[in-house]
Each structure stands twice: as C-alpha cells, then as structure tokens.
Amino acid sequence: MDKFLKYGLFLWLTAVICFAIAAPIPAVGSMGERARILYFHVPTAWVSTVAFVMALVYGAQYIRKRDILYDYKAAASAALGLIFAVLATVTGAIWAKFEWGAFWNWDPRQTSIFVLILVYGAYFALRSAVESEEQRAKLSSVYSILAGITVPFFVFIFPRIVDSLHPDPIVNSSGKVKMDTNMLIVFLSSLAGFTGLYAWMLNLRIRIAKLNLKESR
Amino acid sequence: MDFLTQNQNFVVLGVTLILWLGVFLYMLSLDKKLKNIEKE
Numbered sequence A: 001m002d003k004f005l006k007y008g009l010f011l012w013l014t015a016v017i018c019f020a021i022a023a024p025i026p027a028v029g030s031m032g033e034r035a036r037i038l039y040f041h042v043p044t045a046w047v048s049t050v051a052f053v054m055a056l057v058y059g060a061q062y063i064r065k066r067d068i069l070y071d072y073k074a075a076a077s078a079a080l081g082l083i084f085a086v087l088a089t090v091t092g093a094i095w096a097k098f099e100w101g102a103f104w105n106w107d108p109r110q111t112s113i114f115v116l117i118l119v120y121g122a123y124f125a126l127r128s129a130v131e132s133e134e135q136r137a138k139l140s141s142v143y144s145i146l147a148g149i150t151v152p153f154f155v156f157i158f159p160r161i162v163d164s165l166h167p168d169p170i171v172n173s174s175g176k177v178k179m180d181t182n183m184l185i186v187f188l189s190s191l192a193g194f195t196g197l198y199a200w201m202l203n204l205r206i207r208i209a210k211l212n213l214k215e216s217r
Numbered sequence B: 001m002d003f004l005t006q007n008q009n010f011v012v013l014g015v016t017l018i019l020w021l022g023v024f025l026y027m028l029s030l031d032k033k034l035k036n037i038e039k040e
Helices: A003-022 A032-065 A068-099 A108-129 A133-161 A181-216 B002-006 B008-039
Strands: none
Touching: A003 A032, A003 A181, A003 B008, A032 A068, A032 A108, A032 A133, A032 A181, A068 A108, A068 A133, A068 A181, A108 A133, A181 B008, B002 B008
C-alpha cells in the first residue's frame, strides 16, 4: 500500500474517532450516548461481511485457476472476517448489557452472527485437519464458497424475517435511510475507514503468505 | 478530576485514540519489516 494511503487512512480514522465520540448527537430513541456504538459496531459487522464475501471470491478463483496463492488469500480474508465478526459480537454484547439488561439474549442478530462465527471457525478446523496442501486448498475453497453463500442470508435476510429487539438496520423495511445528516456523514466515513483498514490488513496477510510460499518452494 | 467525571466522552476518546495509534504503529512496523524481507 502506498505511503500516502497509509497516513491518509490514519488521519481519516482519527478524525472519524474524534467526531464519533466527541461530536454532539441528536436523541436517538431512548439510547442517548449509547447510539454512538453505531459508528464502530456496524462497520466491524460490515467488514466481516465484505471479508467473508472476498473469501468466497478467492475460493472460486482457486477452483478456476488452481493457483495456491488464491487459497492463501481466501484463508487470509476469512481470518480477518472472523476477527471482525468477533469484534462486532463483543461490541454488540456490551451495548446490549446497557440497553437490554443482558450481554446475550439470543436476539436474531446475535444468533445469526454466532452461527457465522461457528461456520468460519469450522473452516479453519477443516484447514488444520488436512495435511496435503492441494487437498486442503480444494476442500477449503469449496467450503468457503458454500459458507460465503450463507453470509447474505445470515446478515441481511434472517434478522429481517424474525422479530428482533435490534434497532432498525440503516436501510430499514421501508427502504429509506432514517438518520440525522451529521450522523450519517460520520457513519459513512467510518464505514469507508474500516473498509480501508481491512484492505491494508488483507494486503499485509497476503504478502506474508507470498513470502511463506516462496520459502516453502 | 471534576472535568473528567463531567466529560467522560473525552476519557473514552483518549483511550480509543491511544488504541488506534497502537494498532496503526504496529501495522506500519509490520509493513516496513515485510518490505525489507521482500527486498532481500
């Protein structure tokens, strides 16, 4: 990644953090200051979704081209997705403690992200269980495609078809964005910043995988 | 002390910025190390 981009990302996310925590926000239902979780919790969930979809894409590319590097890329993206999914779960659970009175309520959103964590946990269990590199790449690429197909269902569909205490998604059932303009700007900037952070992390992990690959050959 | 209890958001802001700076510096150093190994 270009030096300019890295320092730009640092400044961008620093500004996002400052606005997200210190800028005044309008009253959002009964949430008060707790509504600020939106700026961090939703972007982590978003990045995990992007990372899982990218793992699907790399898995499919491995199946097409049989280049082992794509398998490493899929694993790198899935690992980042798992980390961000855990971050989204933890931040959501802390928010739930103060808003709903308990860390865990088996709310549809909590249940769906929990299932996703299990699905991708199983992906790494599968990878560690197969010794042959080629066999592992084949099996885990097919698994990452199948797992990736379930992601939109667990993230976008399931929580919308079951009654939930979770606040309305940004684009809600009426199909409209209902958010204060200033909050929306900070929120979208945070989404962009977190996506940039994911891109940089993925870039680092892929470069490490390339070096490992070079050394093993 | 009174300032901090009345402005808890700034305490959170300080802690979050320190954490972010730590993550950024770690990633930057990792990037530099990788660049050096790639050059070899």
